[in-house]
Amino acid sequence: MQAALTAQFRVIGALILRETRATFGTSQIGYLWAIITPAASTAVLVAIFSVAGRHPPFGPSLALFFALGTFTLEFFTKLGNSLMVVFEANKALLSYPPIKEPDVLFARATLIAATYALIMGIFFSCLTILDLAEPPAFPAAVMEAFAATGLLGLGYGATNAILITVFDSWRHIEKVLSRPLMFISGVFYVPSYMPPQVVAWIEWNPVLHCIEWMRSGYYSNYDSYVLHRGYLLTVAVCLIFFGLAGERLTRSRRTRS
């Protein structure tokens, strides 16, 4: 049992190194860009809103408020999209028998999580240094929120990967369905300030809870009555279960050459 686990960690480690190399190219600049691009796009968004004279919906800093929302949403979306195609992208690798499909899934998810942890760490450190934001009030809660978002993204991505195995058009349908996430996840507003009729609808969206959790951890006084951690974790665990069980059931369908 222990030997099997060691072997699996070894395989996942090798895959992470390979993914890093394949995703970011030869140069160290490649990885740097992977960090700069999302940070820059958030910075542009913040700049536009600042020039437009918008007040931060919560707290003193517009940059901090948007960054918490956009990075959390982006982390989730990145997992969902990139894991969706993970099996087809790594099909050739499965000819090495020690490598099984869950390994390529976990390896890619780990790399994405590490990249986003770094992006967010650097971005929020910069905000703090530039005196645009305070450091997080409850760092442990921020990490929990990050982990919960990662789990939800892993489950969603794995489920997507299974769905496109059985129904290829899902990759297009998913794009359409996930488009409104930017608006229904509370990136631009505080869900607790919304009318109850609206909340009754948007609170079904698990990504909204990721962002709420993140803000509750970052701000010292973000009292969200919308946030329901149990709901988010239940959805995440169900999706992970569905994704992994589905992977096992559809494996022979995918491995045929």
Place this chain on the structure above:
Amino acid sequence: MIDLVDISKAYSIKGVRKTILDRLTFSFPRDKNVALLGPNGAGKSTLMRLIAGAEQPDNGRIIRHGRISWPLGFSGGFNGSMTGIENIRFVARVYGEDTEAIVDYVREFSELGKSLNLPIKTYSSGMKARLAFGMSMATKFDCYLIDEITAVGDEKFKKKSQAVFREKLPHSRIVMISHAMDQIREFCDCGLLLSPQGVWYFDQIEKLVDAYQQLMRRS
């Protein structure tokens, strides 16, 4: 070493269903080298991929003892944008080997020289095959699965490969697919004949070769 228990495998592509293996049960003899012979499309490579674990049977179980190689001769697992060395390191890590020792061995064996520092997509198919073969010889397995590997490279490289291969024989078993009967006779002790009519086991290599040649003449 390898036990196949009641395995079936069928493909259905665009609604056409093709049965490759139908409830095959077979135990590979522990101390013998086994040939897989049969006409094209009889399922030799599929059987090999099943043994390796690169593919799942539709039904049945495959029980493996010891470390079994990936199907050699296969170079599809290379990442084209990664260099030869990076690809070698990846496989070495997957199998828990000492990466630098493996890189040294493959460098020596494959004679690819500086090309090892270039991306795989710049390689010719012969170079790729040399890299793939070098990699599999560098890794120690209890059983090597060989799919037409020795057809690779020029005369000199072929000789070299077969020499390395003979060194492995005292400690490791092989399962081999080949259309070259002299190779089959040299390396294998017994074998399976796969045909659309079914699968037969021959415990003498000459009888297997005879049966295979008869089958090929008839068709």
